[in-house]
Amino acid sequence: EDQVTQSPEALRLQEGESSSLNCSYTVSGLRGLFWYRQDPGKGPEFLFTLYSAGEEKEKERLKATLTKKESFLHITAPKPEDSATYLCAVQVIKGGSQGNLIFGKGTKLSVKP
């Protein structure tokens, strides 16, 4: 069964304290791995898509990396406005066509000033 596991469930950081969020996955065939940010009561907001092991993408204080079994979202010198739940999702190749996104349960990040 295709599965996505995120850790930790919750992370509290001081402003400026860098850290990483983990997303490990077990899938039959990976089409792509997606990172989203979700604020309370709002829809997930797209951050990155990674397609192959070794790929990296950056956006402001965030950098996403991908290996064959997991992805990391590195947060450098976070600010309070980075506080949100970060969701990881995988898209699986099914029957020659791309499947739906399978989400992990997310990591809730809190950054204190």
Next chain:
Amino acid sequence: DSGVTQTPKHLITATGQRVTLRCSPRSGDLSVYWYQQSLDQGLQFLIQYYNGEERAKGNILERFSAQQFPDLHSELNLSSLELGDSALYFCASSVESNYGYTFGSGTRLTVV
């Protein structure tokens, strides 16, 4: 504004009732996806439509159904509602199945 419009934003209804949630995808997007998000389960895929046809089904209950109309908007129908159906329901759209999704702001359903 993501470009994906969901209505209503909030809905409170009684057990046993039926409700309809509406989604207008981003302009040009042919695929519509419905997800349910509850506190303990995270985002669960319900169903996908592509250009009016059902493309994939996830953990969607038999009490739930959906459709996509010729103008590409979609409706999710939830019937015989139970307390456990209380959740956030999100619609997302994409150009094709192999692109990232854009999510709407969701409909918060409360069943009392």
